[in-house]
Amino acid sequence: MKKCFFSYFMLCAAILVNYQIQAQNSGKIRYVFLFIGDGMGINQVFTAQKFNELTLAPPLIFLENKWTFGLSMTECADSNKITDSGAGGTAIACGKRTSYGNIGEYQGKDLESVAEYLHNKKNFKVGIITNVPLNHATPACFYSHESSRKNYDNMTSDLIESGFDFFAGGGFQLGNSDTSKKIFKDFDAIISRFRENNFSVVFEGSPLKSFACLTDSRVLVIDTAIRNRQLQLTNVYSDEKNSLPCALDEPQYAMKLADYTELAQLVLMNRKGFFIMIEGGKIDWACHDNDALTAIYEINAFNAAIIKAYDFYLKHPGQTLIIVTADHETGGMTQGSYLDAGTSVKKDGYGLYLKKLLQQEKSYIYTGKESLGKIQDEARIGWATYEHTSAPVGIWAIGKGSRTFSGIMKNEDIKDKILKLVR
DSSP: OHHHHHHHHHHHHHHHHHHHHHHHTSSOOOEEEEEEETTOOHHHHHHHHHHHHHHTOOOOGGGSTTSEEEEEEOOOSSTTOOOOHHHHHHHHHHSSOOOTTOBSEETTEEOOOHHHHHHHHSOOEEEEEESSOTTSHHHHTTTOOBSOTTOHHHHHHHHHHTOOOEEEESOOOOOOSSGGGOOOSSHHHHHHHHHHTTEEEEESOSOGGGGTTOTTSEEEEEOHHHHHHHTTOOSSOHHHHTSOOOTTTOGGGTTHHHHHHHHHHHHHOOSSOEEEEEEETHHHHHHHTTOHHHHHHHHHHHHHHHHHHHHHHHHSTTTEEEEEEOSOEESOOEEOEEEOTTSSSOOSEEEOOGGGGGGOOSOTTTSOHHHHHHHHHHHTEEOSOSSEEOOOEEEEEEETTGGGGOEEEEGGGHHHHHHHHHO
């Protein structure tokens, strides 16, 4: 009798476990991670992967076979005009192509972002993470509506008023394109406004996980120690001073995006769901300077954040969707070239020598253009421009419904594809 009862109990337990597994893997997506590698073209991705193989560094997790792959076409609404992060980010966030430099609007009409929809209509918690200023173009496309990406003070106000729950990044740009409409006189004024709006402001100094208990308040995380050091930089654009340092220059900060991604999961976890956008903004800046090694280090830092999301996915496989893409390609990067030194005698022929990049010690901030150019030539990395191109970018996805993101699509299709999996 006891043996029969035990067998019956084990059968019921097995059925219950199976039911729980089925329940977890059924229904709608509740946890969405959207990773945007700013300026991260396909050649940048595979150059980083090849470099990692040569140097025995960890591979890019999103290139594993179980991830689906597609292509995203990056054009903006302006005829014959290559996109920027404002228009590119708006297309991804809001599902509508717009004009160059616009943020979350088209022809004067506000566009609802995927983050705004999920927050306002589905009660998702929302997190925005970047390693550049939090009011820079890409993150702003998810919470702001401006005719100019240079309206920094307006975008900061929109961020605070968005109702979103978690922000972590390098800092804030000051001013508006119309300088007569300046709102914040300095960084302290911005922080005061956050506190007035019931944000818990975290100036790092303790392990980030110690702040995971802040689940009942809105959270802003700024590493003021490194920001104060960044402010001392000379001969750089102001947005460089309000960003996290390049991973090549400060290796101890290479895990910062990853740390923020892990903290966001802990703070935002709830039964309704969450949406987290994570931007690797300095990939773009490295490519603007035709600096392959810095771009590779930034892609690897970006990859470390994706691994944190992937670890979460393994615990919630039926309810999690991870998407990795870019807003545009920067630099027209190519892998390898044929070198004949302008003579009739062939010299070396076709080649790609990525280990030559290792002679570079610091990023574009500290390395002159001439030295950078020489290193790229020796490695046989080619660049077509210092600006953006219209090349398609990759889109990788894993999770329930990830096959939706295979094939060729427009950047403005991404929002609708996400919502169809969540609704």
